[in-house]
Amino acid sequence: MSGPVAKVALLGSGTVGLAVLRRLAEWQESPRGQQLRLVYAANTRLALRDAAGLDPLDCANRLPNAPRNGAAIQSDPLAALGKDGIRILIDATADAATASRHAACLSAGVHVATACKLAAGTSLDQWQAIDDACKRTSTGFGDRATVGAGLPLLRSIRELRAGGDHIHAISGVMSGSLAWLFHHFDGSRPFSELVREARDKGFTEPDPREDLSGEDVRRKILILARSAGFAIESDQVEVRSLVPAELARLSPGEVDASLHLLDAPLASLLASARAEGCSLRFVARLKEGKARVGLEKLCPLDALHGGGGTDNRVAIWSDRYRDQPLVIQGPGAGAEVTAAALLDDVLHLRAMAIGRPLAA
Ligand SMILES: NC(=O)C1=CN([C@@H]2O[C@H](COP(=O)(O)OP(=O)(O)OC[C@H]3O[C@@H](n4cnc5c(N)ncnc54)[C@H](O)[C@@H]3O)[C@@H](O)[C@H]2O)C=CC1
Numbered sequence: 001m002s003g004p005v006a007k008v009a010l011l012g013s014g015t016v017g018l019a020v021l022r023r024l025a026e027w028q029e030s031p032r033g034q035q036l037r038l039v040y041a042a043n044t045r046l047a048l049r050d051a052a053g054l055d056p057l058d059c060a061n062r063l064p065n066a067p068r069n070g071a072a073i074q075s076d077p078l079a080a081l082g083k084d085g086i087r088i089l090i091d092a093t094a095d096a097a098t099a100s101r102h103a104a105c106l107s108a109g110v111h112v113a114t115a116c117k118l119a120a121g122t123s124l125d126q127w128q129a130i131d132d133a134c135k136r137t138s139t140g141f142g143d144r145a146t147v148g149a150g151l152p153l154l155r156s157i158r159e160l161r162a163g164g165d166h167i168h169a170i171s172g173v174m175s176g177s178l179a180w181l182f183h184h185f186d187g188s189r190p191f192s193e194l195v196r197e198a199r200d201k202g203f204t205e206p207d208p209r210e211d212l213s214g215e216d217v218r219r220k221i222l223i224l225a226r227s228a229g230f231a232i233e234s235d236q237v238e239v240r241s242l243v244p245a246e247l248a249r250l251s252p253g254e255v256d257a258s259l260h261l262l263d264a265p266l267a268s269l270l271a272s273a274r275a276e277g278c279s280l281r282f283v284a285r286l287k288e289g290k291a292r293v294g295l296e297k298l299c300p301l302d303a304l305h306g307g308g309g310t311d312n313r314v315a316i317w318s319d320r321y322r323d324q325p326l327v328i329q330g331p332g333a334g335a336e337v338t339a340a341a342l343l344d345d346v347l348h349l350r351a352m353a354i355g356r357p358l359a360a
Pocket residue numbers: 011012013014015016017042043044045075091092093094095098115116117145146149176202203204205206332333334335338
């Protein structure tokens with residue numbers, strides 16, 4: 001083993017958090033695993049803590065099976081991480097309160113690796129507080145899981161800028177669940193049935209309206225825009241939602257029974273796209289600091305049309321990619337790719353902390 005061990009705390013044991021635990025378990029006897037010590041793992045119902053190191057598989061068994069009755073526990077990952085050494089918090093929740101504490105964590109010297117977009121993809125103030133905290137304390141904010149579930153999107157944008165390029169525009173399909181839905185929606189099954197399947201496969205947010213309303217994509221284009229040098233506010237992104245008002249006003253527990261409200265409007269949009277020889281794709285577009293997000297009819301020759309499954313497909317125009325964009329495509333949702341991206345960040349953060357950065 002080379003160099004000091006990083007202490008790791010994990011929040012969340014859902015689709016992504018469990019995949020993180022499984023990957024950590026696979027690494028346990030390897031040199032990679034020996035660089036990390038899981039000292040805390042929690043969901044809203046149970047917190048497991050051991051300064052000597054938790055067994056990831058034991059956590060993966062116990063956390064999801066914790067009793068569901070009672071109030072949410074008081075979680076204190078920072079206390080478990082202690083006051084010294086390399087400390088890394090992994091956020092695999094979709095929790096706004098957790099996201100709002102990331103800047104404070106970073107200020108306290110704790111690195112953060114997050115899959116949750118609610119920290120960097122909501123208010124500009126919060127994004128700036130994170131950026132400032134990293135600069136002030138030399139801590140790192142690992143965000144590669146937030147857009148494209150680890151696809152080299154943020155990395156490519158940062159490298160282009162580091163090399164002197166100005167980013168001119170970014171367009172793309174950047175929701176894994178919506179990509180999957182519109183790759184499968186051919187009229188043979190109601191749209192609502194496909195939404196349930198996408199949710200059961202772990203592609204959607206805990207509440208699928210976050211995806212269908214375009215809010216998840218708003219957060220992603222904000223994260224990309226801010227990384228590309230456009231410090232824009234959330235309300236500078238125009239979002240066209242797929243969620244009818246009647247579905248939008250329901251409580252989360254009522255949504256499933258009313259998903260059929262999506263069926264007729266989506267069937268009509270599909271018919272209209274087909275009549276023009278086009279397909280439906282949910283697209284985000286950013287140009288010189290202005291962004292919009294919504295469903296579009298794309299013809300088969302369009303640069304964003306291709307791919308399959310949960311594939312994201314994002315085109316980036318910059319000084320060096322002026323006419324033909326750089327196009328990055330690959331799976332943009334799912335437990336395994338997202339967990340891998342989070343743990344890539346963890347390894348990079350540790351390597352940065354010991355002054356031996358890994359290859360990009
Ligand atoms: N599912 C996917 O393909 C991808 C998900 N993400 C992001 O990853 C995050 C997690 O997504 P999923 O695992 O699909 O959600 P999930 O709903 O399956 O799991 C969320 C977990 O967070 C826990 N949690 C909520 N608040 C907490 C708190 N304050 N402290 C500790 N645990 C807490 C819940 O108990 C649950 O275990 C979300 O922010 C999502 O946007 C990002 C990329 C891809």
